[in-house]
Amino acid sequence: MNAFQGQGSAQPTETTGGDGGVVLYCANHPETETYLRCNKCGKPICLKCAVLTEVGYRCKECIREQQNVFYNAMTYDNWIAFGVAAGITMVAWPIVSLLLGMFPFFGFIIAALIGSGAGASLGQIIRKSVGKRRGRYIRHFTMAGIFTGFLLLVAITLIWFPATAVAVSLPGLLFAVLAMIAAWQFLRW
Ligand SMILES: [Zn+2]
Ligand SMILES: [Zn+2]
Numbered sequence: 001m002n003a004f005q006g007q008g009s010a011q012p013t014e015t016t017g018g019d020g021g022v023v024l025y026c027a028n029h030p031e032t033e034t035y036l037r038c039n040k041c042g043k044p045i046c047l048k049c050a051v052l053t054e055v056g057y058r059c060k061e062c063i064r065e066q067q068n069v070f071y072n073a074m075t076y077d078n079w080i081a082f083g084v085a086a087g088i089t090m091v092a093w094p095i096v097s098l099l100l101g102m103f104p105f106f107g108f109i110i111a112a113l114i115g116s117g118a119g120a121s122l123g124q125i126i127r128k129s130v131g132k133r134r135g136r137y138i139r140h141f142t143m144a145g146i147f148t149g150f151l152l153l154v155a156i157t158l159i160w161f162p163a164t165a166v167a168v169s170l171p172g173l174l175f176a177v178l179a180m181i182a183a184w185q186f187l188r189w
Pocket of ligand 1: 038039040041042043058059060061062
């Protein structure tokens with residue numbers, strides 16, 4: 001019974017495919033049969049190659065093309081973001097960290113209140129300095145810039161002011177974490 005049903009359901013599927021002549025072969029996998037087409041370029045694509053978008057199935061090539069139109073940043077924009085982030089970090093961190101560290105208790109409250117805003121402002125400055133162009137990696141370079149700014153500050157402090165410790169206060173760290181999260185989210189295009 002089971003075997004008969006199994007055969008019965010398997011055969012029509014095969015014949016329909018053969019008779020209809022509508023079986024397509026994936027453009028990237030010539031051996032894979034498919035019924036799907038990319039709804040932009042019309043190329044036959046198998047399930048592995050298809051990407052479901054808001055407007056239907058598309059091939060990877062069409063999606064990449066779309067992204068390339070969307071991401072219009074130049075390579076040097078990444079480095080602008082990197083430099084601006086490093087520069088702002090080096091100027092702002094010593095001041096912010098010192099000020100927040102002066103008020104052990106209120107420092108935390110102030111850090112929590114202004115951290116995210118400061119991060120968003122940094123994101124805004126960076127977006128402006130790259131001419132509002134959209135880039136895949138701008139926020140990665142921004143984060144790298146912030147870390148590099150920190151490291152340079154540490155290096156400078158150790159070389160020129162070896163007696164003083166790098167001004168790191170706990171409220172300052174909270175501020176830095178909040179600011180970096182906000183900047184990261186702000187720079188998501
Ligand atoms: Zn396509
Ligand atoms: Zn395929």
